[in-house]
Amino acid sequence: MAIGSFEFFSDCLRRNVSFRIVLPNEGDVCGEAAPMKLLVLLHGYCGCSGDWLWNSQSAELAQRYHLCIVLPSGENSFYLDGKATGRKYGTYVGQELIRYVRKTFGLSDRREDTFIGGLSMGGFGAIHTALQFSDTFGGAMALSSALIVYGMGGMKAGDDNGVANYEYYDLMFGDLDSAMDRDVNPEKLVMDRKKQGAAMPRFYLACGEQDFLLEKNRRFMEFLKEQKVEHSYTEGPGGHDFGYWNKHLEPGIRWLLGMEP
Secondary structure (H helix, E strand, O other), X not given: OEEEEEEEEEOOOOEEEEEEEEEOOOOOOOOOOOOOEEEEEEXXXXXXXXXXXXXXXXXXHHHHOOXXXXXXXXXXXXXXXXXXXXXXXHHHHHHXXXXXXXXXXXXXXXXXXXXXXXXXXXXXXXXXXXXXXXXXXXXXXXXXXXXXXOOOOOOOOOOEOOOOEHXXXXXXXXXXXXXXXXXXXXXXXXXXXXXXOOOOOEEEEEEXXXXXXXXXXXXXXXXXXXXXXXXXXXXXXXXXXXXXXXHHHHHHHHHHOOOOO
C-alpha cells in the first residue's frame, strides 16, 4: 500500500492545492483487476484532508477492497462553487481533481467505478457533488450530513447559531431566504436531474440518533423515498463523531460497490 501527498495547480481554485491518496497494492479479496475504482472522501467543517487517515480504517479498507481513496482539502467551503475567483470548490472536487487522479494514477474512468463520500460538511459535499456531476459519480456515501440548507432562511446580518455567523452562510450559500430554490439545495438538483433524464447517483446515508443533524438527515431520506431515488438509510445509537462514522465506513463502501453492507 502507498500513502502519499501530492500537489498541483488548480484552475478552479487559482492556486496550488494538495491532496492525500491511498493506493492499494495489486491483488485483493474481491478479485478485482486494474484499473482501480475511486472513492473521494471529504472531511467536515474545521477539518482537513488527514482526518479520515488519522481517525478511521480508510487505508486498510482501500487495500481490502482494491479501492483508490483520494482525500482533498475543502477548507470550510461546503464544497460549493462560489462566485468569487478561485472559489469553485465543487467543480474542483467533482471534476478537476477527478480528471487529474484518473490520468495520473491510471484509475478507472467509468461512472460506476467512481464514488464520493464524506462526513458532516463533507456528507453534504458528497451528496451535492454527486448530483452536480451525476455523469461522473455512480454513488455517494454521506454520514451525518450537514444539510443545513434546511432552516437557514430567516437568518439576518449579525445572527450566529453557535457554529458560524450569517456572514459565513451568506458567503457559502448566497441569499439564505432563496437557498431552497437554488442549486445549493440538493433537493433542487435531484428534481433538475429527473427533468433532464440524467443519471441519478445512488446514496448511502447514516446518522446517529444523538446527532444534532438527525432530523435534517431524516428529512432528506424522506425526500429521496418520495422521489424514488435509490438509497440506503440507517441510524442508530451515536453522536456526531468518528465513533459513529467508523461503524458505517465499511458498510457504506460495500454498499457503493454493490455488496451487502
